[in-house]
Amino acid sequence: MSAPVTSPQGQAPELDTVRDWKNPIIYAIFAVVGLVGFAFNAPGTTATFDISAGRDAVQLAPVVVPTVPVGWACALILIAIAVFSFLQTQAGRKDPRWMPIAYAIVFVVGFLVWVVGGANKTDVSLVGLLAGSVTMAVPLIFGSLSGVLSERVGVINIAIEGQLLAGAFAAAVAASISGNVYVGMLAAAIAGVLVSVVLAVFSIKYLVNQIIVGVVLNVLVSGLTGFLFSTVLSRDSATWNSPPSLPVIQIPVLEHIPILGGILFRQTIVGYLMYAAVIITYIGLFHTKWGLRVRSVGEHPKAADTLGIKVNFTRAHNVMLGGAVAGLGGSFFTLVSVSQFTKDMTAGQGYIALAAMIFGRWNPIWAFFAALLFGFATNLRFVLSILGTPVPGEFLAMLPYVVTIVAVAGLVGRSRPPAANGTPYIKG
Amino acid sequence: MKNILSATRRRASVGAAVLSVSALLLAGCGEAPQSSEGNGNGGGGETKAANSDYLGCIVSDSGGFDDQSFNQSSYEGLKAAQEELGIKIQEAESQAPTDFEPNLNSMVQSGCDLTVTVGFLLGDATKKIAKQNPEQNFAIVDFNDPEFTDNVKPLVYDTAQAAFLAGYLAAGMTETGTVATYGGVKIPTVTIFMDGFDAGIDYYNKQNNADVNLLGWDRKSQEGTFIGDFENQSAGKTNTANFINEGADIILPVAGPVGLGTVDAVKEANKSGKDASIVWVDSDGYKAVPEAQDLFLTSVMKGITKSVKDVITADVNGKFNSQPYVGTLENGGVSIAPYHSYADDVPKELKSEIEDIKAGIIAGEIDVQSDASPEQ
Numbered sequence: 155m156s157a158p159v160t161s162p163q164g165q166a167p168e169l170d171t172v173r174d175w176k177n178p179i180i181y182a183i184f185a186v187v188g189l190v191g192f193a194f195n196a197p198g199t200t201a202t203f204d205i206s207a208g209r210d211a212v213q214l215a216p217v218v219v220p221t222v223p224v225g226w227a228c229a230l231i232l233i234a235i236a237v238f239s240f241l242q243t244q245a246g247r248k249d250p251r252w253m254p255i256a257y258a259i260v261f262v263v264g265f266l267v268w269v270v271g272g273a274n275k276t277d278v279s280l281v282g283l284l285a286g287s288v289t290m291a292v293p294l295i296f297g298s299l300s301g302v303l304s305e306r307v308g309v310i311n312i313a314i315e316g317q318l319l320a321g322a323f324a325a326a327v328a329a330s331i332s333g334n335v336y337v338g339m340l341a342a343a344i345a346g347v348l349v350s351v352v353l354a355v356f357s358i359k360y361l362v363n364q365i366i367v368g369v370v371l372n373v374l375v376s377g378l379t380g381f382l383f384s385t386v387l388s389r390d391s392a393t394w395n396s397p398p399s400l401p402v403i404q405i406p407v408l409e410h411i412p413i414l415g416g417i418l419f420r421q422t423i424v425g426y427l428m429y430a431a432v433i434i435t436y437i438g439l440f441h442t443k444w445g446l447r448v449r450s451v452g453e454h455p456k457a458a459d460t461l462g463i464k465v466n467f468t469r470a471h472n473v474m475l476g477g478a479v480a481g482l483g484g485s486f487f488t489l490v491s492v493s494q495f496t497k498d499m500t501a502g503q504g505y506i507a508l509a510a511m512i513f514g515r516w517n518p519i520w521a522f523f524a525a526l527l528f529g530f531a532t533n534l535r536f537v538l539s540i541l542g543t544p545v546p547g548e549f550l551a552m553l554p555y556v557v558t559i560v561a562v563a564g565l566v567g568r569s570r571p572p573a574a575n576g577t578p579y580i581k582g
Numbered sequence: 583m584k585n586i587l588s589a590t591r592r593r594a595s596v597g598a599a600v601l602s603v604s605a606l607l608l609a610g611c612g613e614a615p616q617s618s619e620g621n622g623n624g625g626g627g628e629t630k631a632a633n634s635d636y637l638g639c640i641v642s643d644s645g646g647f648d649d650q651s652f653n654q655s656s657y658e659g660l661k662a663a664q665e666e667l668g669i670k671i672q673e674a675e676s677q678a679p680t681d682f683e684p685n686l687n688s689m690v691q692s693g694c695d696l697t698v699t700v701g702f703l704l705g706d707a708t709k710k711i712a713k714q715n716p717e718q719n720f721a722i723v724d725f726n727d728p729e730f731t732d733n734v735k736p737l738v739y740d741t742a743q744a745a746f747l748a749g750y751l752a753a754g755m756t757e758t759g760t761v762a763t764y765g766g767v768k769i770p771t772v773t774i775f776m777d778g779f780d781a782g783i784d785y786y787n788k789q790n791n792a793d794v795n796l797l798g799w800d801r802k803s804q805e806g807t808f809i810g811d812f813e814n815q816s817a818g819k820t821n822t823a824n825f826i827n828e829g830a831d832i833i834l835p836v837a838g839p840v841g842l843g844t845v846d847a848v849k850e851a852n853k854s855g856k857d858a859s860i861v862w863v864d865s866d867g868y869k870a871v872p873e874a875q876d877l878f879l880t881s882v883m884k885g886i887t888k889s890v891k892d893v894i895t896a897d898v899n900g901k902f903n904s905q906p907y908v909g910t911l912e913n914g915g916v917s918i919a920p921y922h923s924y925a926d927d928v929p930k931e932l933k934s935e936i937e938d939i940k941a942g943i944i945a946g947e948i949d950v951q952s953d954a955s956p957e958q
Binding site: 204275277278279281282283285286289290293377380383384388396487491492493494496497498499501503532533536537539540541542546547551 | 646647648675677762768797800805807810811813814815816817818820821823824825827828839842845846849873
């Protein structure tokens with residue numbers, strides 16, 4: 155009851171009496187890192203970025219970047235933004251909204267030029283780096299959408315991992331048996347819903363602690379799919395575990411846009427459904443009557459109930475919808491990414507999706523970008539280890555998580571869950 | 583109000599109980615120790631009957647017995663012993679490191695004569711349980727420790743020797759002048775492949791004045807590309823695509839099932855005009871992954887199945903010893919697979935050079951160094 159009134163997007167209201175020095179300090183720290191690293195310690199070589207993939211119609215020449223001037227330029231921009239942010243804060247004004255994003259982009263560019271220039275192999279495929287990032291991000295995006303749908307009605311969804319894994323398993327088996335990829339996709343969605351039904355029944359009807367139900371479901375799906383994999387799938391993989399792959403659909407004209415065209419517009423249907431799901435979820439949640447009801451159930455179920463919204467029905471409904479989305483995302487593993495199911499192949503990505511959702515402030519669009527950032531950081535670590543940088547491998551492995559901590563602590567601001575998240579609703 | 587509250591509590595506790603019991607039951611399905619009778623049907627009835635009270639056991643690491651890798655090979659060794667000797671066997675799969683000791687203890691309590699533990703990761707658990715149970719014998723695959731008691735036989739493999747041959751072959755076969763390798767997790771049984779592969783490429787460069795480049799592993803700094811687990815196939819695929827983008831055309835994935843991601847990445851790259859191939863590890867890829875037979879240049883194989891079977895046979899005959907078994911090119915414990923689909927593509931000279939190098943390694947003239955090589 156004491157929670158402040160918030161805008162529909164869930165941002166905290168501006169408090170103009172308190173000056174928050176957090177952002178300028180973070181900017182300053184990283185500007186110093188940039189100055190010492192990218193500028194003073196620039197490797198003095200050039201870094202080459204290939205921006206055309208083999209099958210592009212228009213072949214562009216690789217971009218060759220001298221590390222010293224670019225390093226200095228990036229460091230100076232970072233310093234300028236830090237100074238500007240100090241002045242803004244001093245004057246009691248808030249930073250413009252584009253600033254953290256611009257700062258992050260300049261920092262990443264500076265870092266890339268510095269690290270590639272200093273590597274054993276100073277030539278990197280930029281297209282490959284970005285394409286791999288998107289591939290790594292697809293299941294995370296579906297998973298975080300599932301989380302958003304479920305948590306916006308107040309049901310904590312730890313079971314994303316289980317929904318993805320169940321989807322991957324069902325897609326592989328159904329597509330193998332039927333020989334039809336679309337049957338596989340349908341089965342994946344249904345499997346995700348089945349996991350969600352258990353989550354919904356136990357957390358909404360039987361009021362079990364939602365986090366515990368979620369964790370238990372993950373263990374259950376892992377055990378069940380692992381058991382079936384050992385006893386059925388691996389005995390006769392030709393029948394049970396050799397699904398066909400989804401065809402790649404190329405969108406004419408758009409696919410020829412340099413760099414991004416081939417990445418965004420040469421996708422399978424699951425990839426395009428992902429874009430659609432992000433947009434539809436966003437519009438649905440924030441610009442429709444349905445979305446208003448859903449959010450009211452997650453923020454203040456009692457008030458929603460008094461207005462005649464069926465709280466538990468809405469909750470169950472949304473949790474299952476989330477399951478369908480995550481299940482569909484699971485089909486990406488076995489129908490797009492690789493061509494068979496193996497034990498625990500989701501490898502904890504459901505939990506990363508959960509982090510992306512929190513990082514994205516329970517908002518589909520921001521969760522989408524958060525997942526892309528995770529994908530980028532993960533693939534960047536692989537690419538950097540290939541190039542042979544002086545940075546030790548263990549540090550590179552930390553990259554995605556360091557990025558998260560910095561971004562969540564510094565640039566995102568307060569991440570506030572729906573007020574009734576995790577609280578079962580008991581009428582009476 | 584009180585009624586509602588107590589009703590609520592009742593519902594919650596019934597729900598929790600039902601849910602957790604069912605989860606435990608299902609999660610337990612995969613790991614319950616199973617016992618099966620020796621099914622030696624044909625011939626040699628008498629010796630088999632004599633062995634039917636011998637119990638051979640096995641505990642996997644979290645990969646499980648169908649990992650198309652060392653757990654599976656070890657299990658096949660035990661199965662082969664069961665068929666040949668008519669012994670009884672018992673198995674337990676570990677889902678997580680916390681299962682290692684309980685699984686080993688349950689084997690000890692079942693009265694196993696010899697328990698095979700699979701993998702580096704079970705090293706500590708095996709050491710501890712073996713020390714507490716000196717009456718029973720143990721054999722551990724892929725790990726050695728000087729502190730082992732004398733009821734433990736380590737089975738280790740100098741994989742670097744075979745990987746050296748594969749590295750030389752890959753360097754001779756690459757058309758882009760770049761080859762690549764990556765690992766699942768940075769542990770000695772993985773890096774030994776990468777070390778040997780790297781050394782083989784260096785040797786090729788020196789002998790032929792060539793400049794073949796290896797991505798993903800640096801033998802000197804012991805740094806390279808690792809996925810971080812043995813499960814995330816998508817990461818294996820993306821990572822392999824990265825290698826191909828950077829110009830590699832022969833890839834050595836040392837990552838168990840994650841290597842299947844490499845198979846998909848190479849398939850896709852070849853569809854769009856590349857000509858990439860794979861060197862598989864542990865077992866012969868041509869047999870282990872039948873749907874991609876045309877992609878395997880060769881495989882770096884460890885004779886785990888045979889050595890597991892041998893140690894059980896020795897124990898059945900009362901000849902168990904704790905002397906470590908070290909698989910080498912010389913005793914056939916490590917080897918490279920036939921070229922299969924590439925038999926016609928590998929030039930004759932290269933084939934004979936590889937035979938010469940193999941002889942050189944066996945004779946000790948060529949030194950294959952790896953930090954991870956087992957002591958002989």
